[in-house]
Amino acid sequence: MAKVATNANFSEIIAGGLPVLVDFWATWCGPCRVLSPTVDEIADEYAGKVEVAKCNVDDADEIAMQYRIMSIPTLLYFKDGQLVDRTVGLVSKEDIVERLSKLI
Numbered sequence: 001m002a003k004v005a006t007n008a009n010f011s012e013i014i015a016g017g018l019p020v021l022v023d024f025w026a027t028w029c030g031p032c033r034v035l036s037p038t039v040d041e042i043a044d045e046y047a048g049k050v051e052v053a054k055c056n057v058d059d060a061d062e063i064a065m066q067y068r069i070m071s072i073p074t075l076l077y078f079k080d081g082q083l084v085d086r087t088v089g090l091v092s093k094e095d096i097v098e099r100l101s102k103l104i
Helices: 010-014 030-045 061-066 093-101
Strands: 020-025 051-056 074-079 082-088
Touching (some): 020 030, 074 093
Parallel strands (some): 020 051
Antiparallel strands (some): 020 074
């Protein structure tokens, strides 16, 4: 299950020992709703290998501004607390898995 990323806990989430996938989304975003089940599947399938978090841009505006989230859905990929990759828009599960495999 994906964690909920907020302004308060974001740095803690990305600083963990595992690679991290963060899904930036909003309730009013249709493509975000389409991508959400895929992100949930990845969270379940990669439990213990990758930390997965979801960050609602309406609730965590500071983080969205810090990482220059201009369009959603945006997926950010972190390793050792550092941003290493980003995708914007709908992406396939295969694309996400391929990017994560480079971090594990």
